[in-house]
Amino acid sequence: MRYIKTPALLTALMFTSFAGLQVMAQESLTVTIKNNLGIDRNEVVTINSKDITGFLKGKNEKDIRVKNNTTGKMEPLQWIDNDGDKNNDELLFMATVKPNSSAIYTLVSDASVPVPVSQITTFSRFVPERTDDYTWENDKVAFRTYGPDAQMRTEQHRENGTLSSGIDIWLKRTPLPIINKWYKGYLTDPMFYHSDRGEGYDPYHVGASRGTGGTGIWEKDSLLVSKNFVTYKTIAVGPLRTVFELSYAPFSPYQVKETKRISLDLGSNFSKFEVMHSSAKQVPNYATGITLHQNEGEAEVLTKEGVFAYHEKIDGTYLGEGIIMQPNIIEKAFVNKSKTKDQSNLIIVTKASPKLTYYAGFVWEKSGQGANKADWDALLKKQAQIIKSPLTVTVK
Structure with missing residues (x-):
């Protein structure tokens, strides 16, 4: 009996640990911005909300932040509801990418960190x-x-x-x-x-x-x-x-x-x-x-x-x-x-x-x-x- 119960217990523990890892994996998302031109780019980029559905599950969109992995700072962001259905369709942020290079950003949920605000705006x-x-x-x-x-x-x-x-x-x-x-x-x-x-x-x-x-x-x-x-x-x-x-x-x-x-x-x-x-x-x-x-x-x-x-x-x-x-x-x-x-x-x-x-x-x-x-x-x-x-x- 002990032989039978042990694998069951191990299986349960393994399942629990795996599920925990899945949850942890959704605590942040890596966003890679690639520039295929030989010029510096500083532009607004768009993430479709459908592409981050798993990450957003159980989170308040107001708590989402965009971290610049190069500077370690949070970037200004904006949500847009394009069709007026009261559900945001896109997440925008400003990306800076060097010529023929990539830049890495991270999406996190952290209400304790304020979203950067600037007088420079559209x-x-x-x-x-x-x-x-x-x-x-x-x-x-x-x-x-x-x-x-x-x-x-x-x-x-x-x-x-x-x-x-x-x-x-x-x-x-x-x-x-x-x-x-x-x-x-x-x-x-x-x-x-x-x-x-x-x-x-x-x-x-x-x-x-x-x-x-x-x-x-x-x-x-x-x-x-x-x-x-x-x-x-x-x-x-x-x-x-x-x-x-x-x-x-x-x-x-x-x-x-x-x-x-x-x-x-x-x-x-x-x-x-x-x-x-x-x-x-x-x-x-x-x-x-x-x-x-x-x-x-x-x-x-x-x-x-x-x-x-x-x-x-x-x-x-x-x-x-x-x-x-x-x-x-x-x-x-x-x-x-x-x-x-x-x-x-x-x-x-x-x-x-x-x-x-x-x-x-x-x-x-x-x-x-x-x-x-x-x-x-x-x-x-x-x-x-x-x-x-x-x-x-x-x-x-």
């Missing part, structure tokens, strides 16, 4: 106090576009109206957030953010143009475009990524319905546009572009690389705008100069598809991020490489 919001802009920013750039009240004001010939689905850019030269501060100034001085008080300003004219990254349909040597957005949905504010959606009323004879999902990561000069389309009739194409303003700048059309740039000066200071996309979706790209106000644009025409993805951004000399054409071309080239070869994330 941000976006609907702005009812300035008619109804939607504005977004990070530590490098800021953008805005216009809503239905601004459209109605224009159509009713009232003040403060704007009729445009173009994308405006705000030239900031501070890493700190400026949206709330500039709009607060606007309440007492409508020209507040059109003057540079040391943090930047908005001298950029959009009008009916595409601004930097507005969309349309190219037909019979002209652009068919939507009016202002009609609804918005803020999905995430920050601190590492802001995400939101804008929807537009049907436009053109094709009755195109358009929803833009726009995101901006900390540290990037480029907003990511994911534009979803549907239409009553088959459309010939979808297009995006960059305003040429008074046609005094220099446009670059690198269709084979999927890189498009415009170099100009505003108030005597260099400004470079750009759009990047996968080359295989492009039908043609060209400079369209027009005598009609706001109709001169660098236009990229893409194949008609339910979804169009591209990146639009800029650099301003006074921001210290780039001073001339060569600097902006280098940033565009780097961003194109990053898009083509994203950091790979492995969780074990």
Whole structure:
């Protein structure tokens, strides 16, 4: 009998020990970030929540921390619920990886260690106090576009109206957030953010143009475009990524319905546009572009690389705008100069598809991020490489 019981006991002990090891194995996860490019990378990376389900079981997401194995410090992080079902879909953190190398991070659950907080952040919001802009920013750039009240004001010939689905850019030269501060100034001085008080300003004219990254349909040597957005949905504010959606009323004879999902990561000069389309009739194409303003700048059309740039000066200071996309979706790209106000644009025409993805951004000399054409071309080239070869994330 003793012979029989001993193996049973040993088996039970072995099972218990093995189960304990399984539990211990889920107390932390190793995350390896690999950089296949010969450049330094400092970017936001994403872990799908489904890939860490076992680790998260029995834990509070608020207690999750990301440890940098190189520095030993905890990194800022962000959870995102992409579909609004009140369950987080992604965990984000900022990864730093040397050229052609890997970096190791560890996920742990430790409520005793605070999540690092910084004033440097992404941000976006609907702005009812300035008619109804939607504005977004990070530590490098800021953008805005216009809503239905601004459209109605224009159509009713009232003040403060704007009729445009173009994308405006705000030239900031501070890493700190400026949206709330500039709009607060606007309440007492409508020209507040059109003057540079040391943090930047908005001298950029959009009008009916595409601004930097507005969309349309190219037909019979002209652009068919939507009016202002009609609804918005803020999905995430920050601190590492802001995400939101804008929807537009049907436009053109094709009755195109358009929803833009726009995101901006900390540290990037480029907003990511994911534009979803549907239409009553088959459309010939979808297009995006960059305003040429008074046609005094220099446009670059690198269709084979999927890189498009415009170099100009505003108030005597260099400004470079750009759009990047996968080359295989492009039908043609060209400079369209027009005598009609706001109709001169660098236009990229893409194949008609339910979804169009591209990146639009800029650099301003006074921001210290780039001073001339060569600097902006280098940033565009780097961003194109990053898009083509994203950091790979492995969780074990």
